[in-house]
Each structure stands twice: as structure tokens, then as C-alpha cells.
Amino acid sequence: MNEMMLKSVKGKILFKEMLSGHTSYRIGGPADYYITPKDVEDIRTILEIAEKQQLPWFVIGEGSNLLVSDTGFRGIVLDLSKAFNQIDSRGTEMTVGAGVLLWDLLRYCTEFGLTGLEQLTGIPGQIGGGVVLNAGAFDEEIFSTIQSVKFISPTGIIETRDREDIHPGYRKTDLPKNIVILEIELALRNGNPAEIQMIQKEILKKRRDKQPLSLPSAGSVFKRPSGDYAGRLIEEAGCKGLRIGDAMVSRKHANFIVNVHLASALDVMRVxxxxxxRVLAKSGVMLEPEIHFLGFDQPEKG
Ligand SMILES: Cc1cc2nc3c(=O)[nH]c(=O)nc-3n(C[C@H](O)[C@H](O)[C@H](O)COP(=O)(O)OP(=O)(O)OC[C@H]3O[C@@H](n4cnc5c(N)ncnc54)[C@H](O)[C@@H]3O)c2cc1C
Structure with missing residues (x-):
């Protein structure tokens, strides 16, 4: 890349930034450019540079649903956590920056007595990542509160798409693939802060009881196959405790693959x-990953 072009970027640029520091797995090699844009104009500039230089780019949230290859990413990683982290509310309606942590949003909702998102308590990640994945838990999905999603396309055009024109599915939506989500409009309901807090505490306890939260992971690795549970099938196939290198199928929750110590992305991939x-052989079901992958289909050296 012609690095002179980067002079027009206002945000912080890191070179060869290890992505292991930006994923919940604590795994991932270097990104050639790790940029924290300052504003929308900055994103537009970066997308323009990427287009001119034919460089791949990727938006990272909290990296909590992501496996990054050991060789990293030959391109630009965009981090929205600094400039896109505002929450504005007008009664029960809110505008939330894509880089806001789900956790902070829930805290805000508790403080202002806004109900509708409690079931998502304890899901790590930013709201932008939550939208891409239609994050959900305990029969609730983030899209049940979304009114519209604002995003920028690779050509720099900003679009706001209303909920009626988005078709969210299980851990996916039909929003265009190569966009940067900027902002989300939510509509919640008035609730009682004490009750909201109580539900959140119960949900956190359920999570602690069921999930291996003391070791790095990316949550559930596989999507729920129709009519069954990935965890049940994995357990039935005798995979609990299956370990390759430092990656292991959790004994506590079979759909979690945990990083026991210093697992590589290759270890996780092998598991x-x-x-x-094993699941295919045992039950005839082809499991489909829920987690996203970065940097596995690229040449090793930048
Ligand atoms: C312990 C644990 C428990 C979990 N439990 C749950 C659960 O109960 N339910 C659930 O649904 N998930 C769960 N997850 C997975 C994960 O937390 C969610 O999917 C979360 O919504 C991912 O958000 P993120 O910001 O970390 O996204 P990332 O992992 O950083 O990115 C995920 C995808 O979203 C894209 N993306 C992120 N931000 C943007 C943006 N602004 N614009 C465009 N694309 C973007 C990325 O490019 C990538 O393709 C869990 C994870 C862990 C570690």
C-alpha cells in the first residue's frame, strides 16, 4: 500500500497490530493496518483508499464471535469503538452508535428504566456486531427492538434501512455483506429499573451456571440445527473434552470450544x-459454524 495515502486519515493507525489483543479467543495474527476512524468522513476516506489500492477491509467489533487466523489479515481492520460510542435517548427511543458495547447499552437501559433487551444480558460484543449476528438468547433477539440501521457502503453512500426492509434470521440478516454499520435506532418500553436489574441478575447466573466463562472462547461455535441443539449432538458424538493443542471442546458446554492456554487458530480449526x-458420522447432521472467520483464505505474507 502507498502509505502516503494514509496521511489523510484522522484516526489512529496501527501497523502489524496483533489481533489476538482484539478477540475474545485471544487468538489471531497481525493486521497490516488497524485503524480507529475518527468520524464517518474518515471511514469514507479509508474505504476509498482500500478501493484504490485493492486492499481487503474488515470491521471488527469486540471480536467475540470471531476466529482470526494465526497469520492475521492482509488488509485494513476498522475499529469503531472510539468514535461511534454514543447513546442518545428520547423517551423510549434510542440512537446507539455501532461501537457501543451491548453491556453498556444494558446498563443504560437499567438506569433509565427501559425494558426489552434484558434477555441479552451477558452477551459480549458491540451493538454493530450484534446486528450483523442478530445476537440473541433465551428466545429474544436484538432485532425485536430495532427500528432502523444506518450504514455506509464501500462507495461511501450512507443509507438508513427500516426494520420492515430487513429480514433477520437466526444469527444472520439480509443486510448487504460489505457495509460498515454506523448507528442503530431502537424502540424499547418503559419498565421498572429494579425489575430490569433482577432479570439481568437471573440471566447472568444462568450463564455462569451453563457456560465456561473462565476460559477464552467465542461463545457457541455452531448454529442450532433445526429441531435440535448443537451442544447435544456434540456431546452425543463423544466430543466433550476433545482437545487438539490448547483448543478443547468445553466439558461444561459442548458447543463452546475454549482456549485452554495458548491455543492457535489452527488448533481451534482442527477441533x-x-x-x-464426528457429529456427521454419529447423527448425520452437518453442523454449520456460527462464528465468523478472518484471514484464512489469504496468502501468508503481506
Ligand atoms: C462467552 C460468550 C458468550 C456468548 N453468548 C452469546 C449469546 O448468548 N448469543 C449470541 O447471539 N452471541 C453470543 N456470543 C457471541 C458474540 O458475543 C455475539 O455474536 C456478538 O454480537 C458479536 O459482537 P462483536 O462486536 O464481538 O462482533 P465481532 O465478533 O467483532 O464481529 C462479528 C461479525 O460482525 C461484523 N461486524 C461487527 N461490527 C460491525 C459493524 N459496525 N459493521 C459491520 N460489520 C460489523 C464483523 O465484521 C464480523 O463479521 C457469545 C460470545 C462469548 C465469548
């Missing part, structure tokens, strides 16, 4: 493939 093969 994923082994689990898929």
Missing part, C-alpha cells in the same frame, strides 16, 4: 473440523 466429522 471444529473434528467435531463436524
Amino acid at each position: 471444529i473440523n473434528e467435531v463436524k466429522e
Whole structure:
């Protein structure tokens, strides 16, 4: 890349930034450019540079649903956590920057007595990532409160898409793939802060009881196959405790693959493939990953 072009970027630019520091797995090699844009204009500039230089780019949230390859990413990673972290509310309606942590949003809702998102308590990540994944838990999905999503396309055009024109599914939406989500409009309901807090505490307890939260992971690795549970199938295939290198199928929750110490992305990939093969052989179900992957289909050296 012609690095002179980066002079027009106002935000912070890091070179060869290790993505292991930006993923919940604590795994991932270097990104050639790790940029924290200052505003929308900055994003537009970066997308323009990427287009001119034919460089791949990727938006990272909290990296809590992401496996990054050991060789990293030959391109630009965009981090929205600094400039897109505002919450504005007008009664029960809110405008939330894509980089806001789900956790902070829930805290805000508790403080102002806004109900509708409690079931999502304890899901790590930013609201932008939550929208992409239609994050959900305990029969609630983030899209049940969304009114519209504002995003910028690679050509720099900003669009606001209303909820009626988005079709969210299980851990996915039909929003265009190569966009940067900027802002989300939510509509919640008035509630009682004490009750909201109580529900949140119950949900957190359920999570602590069921999930291996003391080790790095990306949450559930596989999507729920129709009519069944990935965790049940994985357990039935005898995979609990299956370990390759430092990646292991959790004994507490079979759909979690945890980083026991210093797992590589390759270790995790090998466990994923082994689990898929064993489940297919045992029950005839082809499991589909829920987590996203970065940097696995690129040349090793930048
Ligand atoms: C312990 C644990 C428990 C979990 N429990 C749950 C759960 O109960 N339910 C659930 O749904 N998930 C769960 N997850 C997974 C994860 O937390 C969610 O999917 C979360 O919404 C991902 O958000 P993120 O910001 O970390 O996204 P990332 O992992 O950083 O990115 C995920 C995808 O979203 C894209 N993306 C992120 N931000 C933007 C943006 N602004 N614009 C465009 N694209 C963007 C990325 O490019 C990537 O493709 C869990 C994870 C962990 C570690």
C-alpha cells in the first residue's frame, strides 16, 4: 500500500497490530493496518483508499464471535469503538452508535428504566456486531427492538434501512455483506429499573451456571440445527473434552470450544473440523459454524 495515502486519515493507525489483543479467543495474527476512524468522513476516506489500492477491509467489533487466523489479515481492520460510542435517548427511543458495547447499552437501559433487551444480558460484543449476528438468547433477539440501521457502503453512500426492509434470521440478516454499520435506532418500553436489574441478575447466573466463562472462547461455535441443539449432538458424538493443542471442546458446554492456554487458530480449526466429522458420522447432521472467520483464505505474507 502507498502509505502516503494514509496521511489523510484522522484516526489512529496501527501497523502489524496483533489481533489476538482484539478477540475474545485471544487468538489471531497481525493486521497490516488497524485503524480507529475518527468520524464517518474518515471511514469514507479509508474505504476509498482500500478501493484504490485493492486492499481487503474488515470491521471488527469486540471480536467475540470471531476466529482470526494465526497469520492475521492482509488488509485494513476498522475499529469503531472510539468514535461511534454514543447513546442518545428520547423517551423510549434510542440512537446507539455501532461501537457501543451491548453491556453498556444494558446498563443504560437499567438506569433509565427501559425494558426489552434484558434477555441479552451477558452477551459480549458491540451493538454493530450484534446486528450483523442478530445476537440473541433465551428466545429474544436484538432485532425485536430495532427500528432502523444506518450504514455506509464501500462507495461511501450512507443509507438508513427500516426494520420492515430487513429480514433477520437466526444469527444472520439480509443486510448487504460489505457495509460498515454506523448507528442503530431502537424502540424499547418503559419498565421498572429494579425489575430490569433482577432479570439481568437471573440471566447472568444462568450463564455462569451453563457456560465456561473462565476460559477464552467465542461463545457457541455452531448454529442450532433445526429441531435440535448443537451442544447435544456434540456431546452425543463423544466430543466433550476433545482437545487438539490448547483448543478443547468445553466439558461444561459442548458447543463452546475454549482456549485452554495458548491455543492457535489452527488448533481451534482442527477441533471444529473434528467435531463436524464426528457429529456427521454419529447423527448425520452437518453442523454449520456460527462464528465468523478472518484471514484464512489469504496468502501468508503481506
Ligand atoms: C462467552 C460468550 C458468550 C456468548 N453468548 C452469546 C449469546 O448468548 N448469543 C449470541 O447471539 N452471541 C453470543 N456470543 C457471541 C458474540 O458475543 C455475539 O455474536 C456478538 O454480537 C458479536 O459482537 P462483536 O462486536 O464481538 O462482533 P465481532 O465478533 O467483532 O464481529 C462479528 C461479525 O460482525 C461484523 N461486524 C461487527 N461490527 C460491525 C459493524 N459496525 N459493521 C459491520 N460489520 C460489523 C464483523 O465484521 C464480523 O463479521 C457469545 C460470545 C462469548 C465469548
